[in-house]
Amino acid sequence: MTTEEALRVVPRTAGAGELFQLLRDGQPRTRAELAAVTGQARSTIAARIDLLMASGLVAPAGATTSTGGRPPATFAFNPDARVVLAVDLGATHAHLAVTDLASTVLAELEAPISIADGPDVILGWVAQTGEELVRSSGRSLEDLVSVGVGLPGPVEHSTGRPINPPIMPAWDDVDVPGVLSTRLGASVLVDNDVNIMALGEHRTEWPGVSDLLFVKVATGIGAGIISDGALRRGAQGAAGDIGHVAVSDRSEVPCRCGNLGCLEAIASGQAVAQQLAAGGLEASGSNDVVALVRSGDLAASRAVRQAGRDIGTVLAGCVSLLNPSMIVVGGVVASSGEHLIAGIREVVYRRSLPLATQHLRIVASRTGNRAGVLGASAMAVDHVLSPEAIDALIG
Amino acid sequence: MTTEEALRVVPRTAGAGELFQLLRDGQPRTRAELAAVTGQARSTIAARIDLLMASGLVAPAGATTSTGGRPPATFAFNPDARVVLAVDLGATHAHLAVTDLASTVLAELEAPISIADGPDVILGWVAQTGEELVRSSGRSLEDLVSVGVGLPGPVEHSTGRPINPPIMPAWDDVDVPGVLSTRLGASVLVDNDVNIMALGEHRTEWPGVSDLLFVKVATGIGAGIISDGALRRGAQGAAGDIGHVAVSDRSEVPCRCGNLGCLEAIASGQAVAQQLAAGGLEASGSNDVVALVRSGDLAASRAVRQAGRDIGTVLAGCVSLLNPSMIVVGGVVASSGEHLIAGIREVVYRRSLPLATQHLRIVASRTGNRAGVLGASAMAVDHVLSPEAIDALIG
Known part of the structure; x- marks a missing residue:
């Protein structure tokens, strides 16, 4: 939630949970300032601040300057009060982080995995490794209030269960939150990996942008939609699945989904690697494509630029x-330099109406390979710091 | 706002404006029921109901059944308390309606106009005709609290000003709300015509559907997006402008926007009419296409079905x-029967991933040519019945 939204939803009679939203921006405020913003009585504010202080979520923030007499006390959000575990699982790679309640990374770890090993093996590993990571950050499991998880497939966000995930069929309908919350003793939120990347990039780098499209270009291609300031997941949590949209004039290329001419079959890191391999280069995946482009290989640069045009x-x-x-472009292939984005810009600015592109920026991801864990952290933090959750915690 | 959302945003300490949202569903409730739902004291509820009754927005709803003693009094939203004016302006056609606060139409009229006559002529006509329509519904301008307007071009929703509207250049950056509110003494909300059609169809026919795409197929082609229950307008209010997306394999057809192969240049009512006229049929616009299809003309039916495939x-x-x-399909061409939707279904179900189409319904608009005024009414009503507006009204 942005500060603007937080201010908007605080009615004059809001409780402690809503009052707390005002403080989430981290700025220290006095009781008088909070009373002025909310229109609530000083006594009401004082009582609610006491409750929030007792929970540890709000702490004294030192004295403010004053023209004389005893300086008024200020209070601020204390993001150090608890920690969350952020888990970004890909097909072959895992990235775990322990963050505070402002999504600042306290400890992190990356490891090769095989998501195809199935939920028992992988979630067992996540629980054990996550617990160790919490301890290595100097905290205990008692401090862990929530876990955010990104998975490489469609997820029904309300239940946290994967739905017919193509590259991880053994995970279909598995109660991921149930398994992890039993092991870790914290609430668990699950979403698609591209959605959490979009959330991570948006919150960390572009919190003031209300309408943002995040595009991941890696082994596959997918998008995450931020609209009116929030992530939009669609009716089944499948929004942003642009990898299987047909690309014009290329309808002969078969895709693993069974259709022809899908974007992913033409322009993904995997597809470009196959094109380069067919031309005699050593390339079996996205990382090889990136390495070839970085080494100055002309054929690889051209292929990535054409992939950008198709995207x-x-x-x-x-x-x-x-x-x-x-539009923010992330994923491994985006790290190959300007070729991908140059190709994207070329077609988007030519093919879209002037009104839609007048103020449109197309940029590379700034959070890089941390986008996923930052988004998983933000999703978990949002859950535990919502007005309802705070009221339940201190009520 | 759906009932579910209304319930969600009412905190235990909500004021009269938030309490009122609970009553917007029209169901009669007792003070005790309202106290139970909100967790507020009976005395607080009683005071707020008194304020809402004094405004006329809430009225006694008769006695409820009781097992004995004096039956408890019930209260309900009184949509008759005020009226709004709904204005749906097209390129050559205007539809005006006076509705109550539940968007029930009390009086309406349709008239040919030419939007190209410019804002002075058209807005002057709207103000005068709107005032007469309010009187003809048996109400006075004092009862008019808000005006909702749809325009056939992009609109910056926050200011109500058209932005570079292609078919109405004289309207660029005109302060439509300023002009109409001076004349009519009420707040004025303005949006793109397809957006208000989407809103009208969603509110009236599918209020429980959180993710809905409304597509208008008429002289032009456009869409309105309902996502997570609300209309999404994009960064400049230009969202849903699908008429200029390129259609595969047809890149030779020029469009008035300057690009080739735009959907609108291939599949709009205007484009189909041109194709039929080139084949020797008498067709100069969408209405002629509809008439030909309804008369059983095979070439016209085929052309509309192909337009459906391209869309x-x-x-x-x-x-x-x-x-x-x-997906709800509206606009004049949709009224030609099943051919358009059959073509749309054919391609959508073939080209989209099973997960996205598993529960997808593609249906014809049920509100027909009233979609626009119903949406304009809903937009105006939402504005005047928001918690903040109610608190300002009765505070």
Whole structure:
């Protein structure tokens, strides 16, 4: 939730949970300032601040300057009060982080995994490794209030269960929150990996942008939609699945989904690697493509630029439909330099209406490979710091 | 706002404006029921109900059944307390309606206009005709609290000003709310015509559907996006502008926007009319196409079905991106029967991933040519019945 939204939803009669939203921006405030913003009585504010202080979520923030007499006390959000575990699981790679309640990373770890090993093996490993990571950050499991998890497939966000996930069929309908919350003793939120990347990039780098499209270009291609300031997941949690949109004039290329000419079959890191391998280069995946481009290989640079154009064809339609003010391009292939984004820009600016592109920026991800864990952390923190959760905690 | 949302946003300490949201569903409730739902004291509820009764927005709703003694009094939203004016302006056609606060139409009228006559002529006509329509519904301008307006072009919703509207250049950056509120003495909300159609269809027919895409197929083609229960307008209010997305394999057809192969240049009512006229049929616009199809003309039916397929190509991408559970097809061409929707279904179900189409319904608009005024009414009503507006009214 942005500060603007927080201010908007605080009615004059709001309880401690809503009052706390005002403080989430980290700025120290006096009781008088809080009374002025909310229109609540000083005595009411004082009582609620006492409750929040007792929970540890709010702490004294030192004295403010004053023209004389005893300086008024200020209070601020204390993000150190608890920690969350952020888990970003890919097909072959895991990234775990322990963060405070402001999503500042306290400890992190990356490891190779095989998601195909199934939920028993992988979630067991996540629970054990997560617990060790919490301890290595100097905290205990008692401090862990929530876990955010990103998975490489469609997830029903309300239940945290994967739905027919193509690259991890053994995970279908598995109660991921149930398994992890039993092991770790904390609430567990689960979402698609591209959604949490979009959330991580948005919260960390572009919190003031209300309409943003995050595009991940890696082994596959997917998008996460921020609209009116919030992540939009669609009816089944499948929003943003642009990898299987048909690209014009290329309908002969078969895709693993069974259709022809899908974007992912033409422009993903995997597809570009296959194209380069067919041309005699040593490339079996996205990382090889990136290495070839970085080494100055012309064929690889050209192929990545063309992939950018094909992605741009699909993104031009997304721009017309959603009118974002920013497209952020992330994923391994985006780290190969400017070729990918140059190709995307070329087509999007040519194919979209002037009104939609007038203020449109197309930029590379700034959070890089941390986008996922930052988003998983933000999702978990939002859950435990919501007005309802705070009221339940201190009520 | 759906009832579910209303319930969710009412904190235990909510004021009269928030309490009122509970009553917007029209169901009569007792003070005791309201106290139970909100957790507020009976005395607090009683005081707030008194304020709402004094405003006329809430009225006694008769006695409830009781097992004995004096039956408890019930209260309900009184949508008759005020009226709003709903204005749906097209390129050549205007539809005005006076509705109550539940968007029930009390009086309406349709008239030919030419939007190109410019804002002075058209807004002058709207103000005068709107005032007469209010009187003809048996109410006075004192009862008019808000005006909702739909315009056939992009609108910056926050200011109500059109932005570079292609078919109405003289309206660029005109302060539509300023002009109309001076004349009519009420707040004025303005939006794009397809957005208000989406809102009207959603509120009236599918209020429980959280993710819905409304597609208008008429002289032009556009869409309105309902996501997580609310209309999404994008960064510049240009969201849903799918008429200029490129259709695969048809890149030779020029569009008035300057690009080639735009959906609107291939599949709009205007484009189909041109194709039929080139084949020797008498067709100069959408209405002629509809008349030909209804008369059983085979070439016209075929052309409309192919238009449906081309629209389906673009909608398949929209389905992958947004994962709606429903697509509603409206506009004049949709009234020609099943051919258009059959073509759309054919391609969408073939081109989208099973997860996204598993629960997807594609249906014809039920509100027909009233979609616009119903949406304009809903937009105006939402504005005047928001918690903040109610608190300001009775505070």
